Amino acid sequence: MSATRLLVLGVVRGYGRAHGYLIGNDLLSWGAGEWANVKWGSIYHALKQLTKDGCLTDHTTPPARTDYELTARGEAEYRRLLRDALRRPETRPDLLAAGLAMLPSLTRDEAVDLLTERLTALEARRDTARAQVRAWGEPAHVRELYGLWEHTADGGAVWTRGLIGRLREGAYPMAGEPGSPGVPGSWGVLGRAE
Known part of the structure; x- marks a missing residue:
């Protein structure tokens, strides 16, 4: 993508x-x-x-x-x-960043649902990497790779959980809500630069 x-x-x-x-x-x-x-x-x-x-x-x-x-x-x-950018944890942060830039295009419930899918996937990645760290044998330094994956997935899960919480508490105007920039054609009010 x-x-x-x-x-x-x-x-x-x-x-x-x-x-x-x-x-x-x-x-x-x-x-x-x-x-x-x-x-x-x-x-x-x-x-x-x-x-x-x-x-x-x-x-x-x-x-x-x-x-x-x-x-x-x-x-x-x-x-x-x-939807894919928000639900699928990828190794490339540009996809998530692009999804976040367009987040208000979604309803609050849909955004929370997609981010919950992301959270589940991140937690599974973290748990898999944690098991690999424990089970790894030789060469010993490769354990650091699995440790990095565990840490990265855990950090992503913590951040995703926080965003879900902020959305549930009403942060950011989302599609269908007053002031949302997520409605097609609504950006003219943002100050169109020619």
């Missing part, structure tokens, strides 16, 4: 209709170049591929600017990518 693909779909969805410069400017101003390895070239590549895949439609507007809109297929792909 591509974090860039998820983020590009999410930004187009947020604005309802957006051009490449606006999409890139938003993502880079969020620091996505650092936490998701988003670059200008990857943004334009994603726009072309998503259009080719039928997830976006493109509209040329004078003076020679291309605006993009999400299709029904694009909405389905966006939701699939977002």
Whole structure:
């Protein structure tokens, strides 16, 4: 899964209709170049591929600017990518970061359910790694690898549990709630930079 693909779909969805410069400017101003390895070239590549895949439609507007809109297929792909980013603990943090950036697109209950799936998977990984640490023989230094996996999974579980708790307590406006930026086309109120 591509974090860039998820983020590009999410930004187009947020604005309802957006051009490449606006999409890139938003993502880079969020620091996505650092936490998701988003670059200008990857943004334009994603726009072309998503259009080719039928997830976006493109509209040329004078003076020679291309605006993009999400299709029904694009909405389905966006939701699939977002759900997978939140529910599946991956070794690449850019996917989770992209999912968190688009978190308000989900209802509170759905976000909690997906993060609960993530928590269950992380706890299972932690327990497996803990058993590997105890059972490992030779070479002895490989035990450190399993220890790292145990520590990483445990830290992820602690953080995920905290986010679930914050969401249950009402943190952040989510889809269907007043003030949520998760509604398609709602980002115009965020101050659209041209």
